[in-house]
Amino acid sequence: MLKLDGVSKIYRVGAFGGRELKAVSDVSFEVGEGEVVSLIGESGSGKSTLGRMILRLASVSGGTITLDGRDITSLKDRKGYYRQVQGVFQDPFSCYNPVFRADRVFAMIKEQYFPQAGADEWRKRVEGALESVRLDPGNVLGKYPHQLSGGQLQRMLIARAVLLDIRLLVADEIISMLDASTRIDVLNLLADLRARGLGILFVTHDLSLGNYVSDRTVVLRHGKIVEMGRTDLVFGDPAHPYTRSLLASVPRLHAKWTDALPEDMAEDVPCAYHEAPRESRTRPGLAEVEGNHFVACSGCGASKIKEKA
Ligand SMILES: Nc1ncnc2c1ncn2[C@@H]1O[C@H](COP(=O)(O)OP(=O)(O)O)[C@@H](O)[C@H]1O
Ligand SMILES: [Mg+2]
Structure with missing residues (x-):
């Protein structure tokens, strides 16, 4: 479905964008x-830069991102893309206009994406989507964002994704702001x-969350896998x-902060990349x-020897 191939992002920074x-x-x-x-x-x-590129909120400096083999950056039909791919972000409050009631948010989706839907049919769909995220339509629809909890707002964002019947959700640190019981929900x-059948890219700095939810894991450091x-x-x-160092730094129930790092973190541990046979280098790097x-190495x-040579 979604494929990133050699994707890079260069930001221009500094006073005159000179760096x-x-x-x-x-x-x-x-x-x-x-x-x-x-x-x-x-x-x-x-992580967020990658998420933003996938959501077409940031340009891609190199490489390609494709959805079903089609380059997403050259897709002219933005709306068609957002019918399939949506993002949910860390801070659910910032995603909502504070003066819009929840019903207004859904009305906007109708105007944009489903203008032909009848009023009754639409109401049923909204209620169905809210119920699928375990929200009570009667309880949330008439409310302003400040009258809803962080967990409710986040679930509303997910309901929005369900309503659009998307195929891929980019969830960027969505759990970080929630309390423990809401997190599990x-x-x-x-x-x-x-x-x-929805594909989910779950962006997090929290290893235990990643471990809990995902089938596959991509570990990123300084922009590289x-x-x-x-x-x-x-x-x-x-x-x-x-x-290993990330895993070792996850606080464990019975471990004290002062516990030494695992022995295999020592510098003379062989590099798994260079230990592996050449035929196993099936992807760049x-x-x-x-x-x-x-x-990776x-x-x-x-x-280092190779770089010098
Ligand atoms: N719009 C931007 N302009 C310039 N630099 C940025 C911009 N967004 C992010 N960066 C920089 O790019 C790097 C990666 O940021 P980000 O993708 O937000 O990381 P993460 O989500 O993993 O915390 C950081 O060094 C950050 O300062
Ligand atoms: Mg981020």
Whole structure:
């Protein structure tokens, strides 16, 4: 369905835009139907930039993004694209106009996308979408954003996606602002959507959330993929020292902050990329260390020797 191929993003920064900042370098991965892919990385690693490029909110500096084989940047029909791909962002409050009641938000979708729908039919569809995200239509429709909770607003955004019957949802740090019990609700909701065949790109800096929701994981560092593959493999047997350090820094219930990092973080641990046979380098810059588990060079000595040569 969605495919990124060698995607890069360069921002012009500095007083006169004279400096270049490479926020994303040569990123390739796919999101299939009914698949949840989590995009994990620290703040500033380029996750939102990737999400924004997929949503056509930022231009692509290099590489291609395709949906069913068609380049999304050259698609003329923006509306057609947004019928299929939508985003939900971190701060649900900023996504709503504070002076619009919830019904107005849905009325706008009707005007834009379903002008022919009859009033009764439309009302039923809105109610169905709200119920599918476990919101009570009678309770939310007449309300202004400030009268709804963060979890309710986020679920409304997801209801909006359901209403449009999209195929891919880009969810950028959507859980971060919610409290623990609401988090589980929204996560379960994503699982329902996946069961309906929706593809989800789940952007997060929180490893445990990524582990909980996703089928596959892409680990990003400084705009580059360091490791990716089936979530159970990436989390169960991380091959890149960066992934291991991320996992080691997740607070564990019984571990103290002062616990030493795992032994295999030592510098002389062999680089999984360079240890793997050459035939396994099936993607640019990545070696397939086992089926559906890819790793980049750890920045080891081997690559430095090659750079000098
Ligand atoms: N509009 C922009 N203009 C210039 N630099 C940006 C812009 N948006 C993001 N950046 C920079 O690009 C890098 C990646 O940012 P971002 O994609 O937001 O990362 P993340 O979502 O992983 O925290 C950061 O260094 C950030 O400062
Ligand atoms: Mg971000």
